[in-house]
Amino acid sequence: MLHEGVDGRPLFHALDVDNRLVLPSITRVLFLVTSTDVLHSWTVPSLGIKTDAVPGRLNSLISRSSDCGVFYGQCREICGSNHRYMPIVLEFVQSSFYFSRCNAQ
Numbered sequence: 001m002l003h004e005g006v007d008g009r010p011l012f013h014a015l016d017v018d019n020r021l022v023l024p025s026i027t028r029v030l031f032l033v034t035s036t037d038v039l040h041s042w043t044v045p046s047l048g049i050k051t052d053a054v055p056g057r058l059n060s061l062i063s064r065s066s067d068c069g070v071f072y073g074q075c076r077e078i079c080g081s082n083h084r085y086m087p088i089v090l091e092f093v094q095s096s097f098y099f100s101r102c103n104a105q
Contacts, residue, residue: 014085021088021091022093023090025098027064029063030062031063033060034054035055037080038079040052041076041077043073044071
């Protein structure tokens with residue numbers, strides 16, 4: 001189901017988030033994953049990413065996207081009240097754009 005977002009970008013019902021994780025493309029990214037409340041199973045299938053977020057434990061994984069784009073994922077387990085299917089959105093942008101925005105802030 002496509003919906004129109006506040007800024008004109010399409011929102012996917014139950015998949016989009018308020019704040020996307022914006023990352024540079026064609027760059028290896030190290031994810032450090034943990035949790036503060038319950039277990040989470042952090043999954044982005046189109047990138048081949050799946051890891052568990054465990055309270056008190058730090059898990060790591062390395063990913064890289066060769067293309068710019070938006071990738072959707074979800075928490076894949078019943079982790080607790082209102083946690084099932086919690087959306088995850090990664091947006092890969094041009095590396096030059098990403099680093100120029102980081103330097104501007």
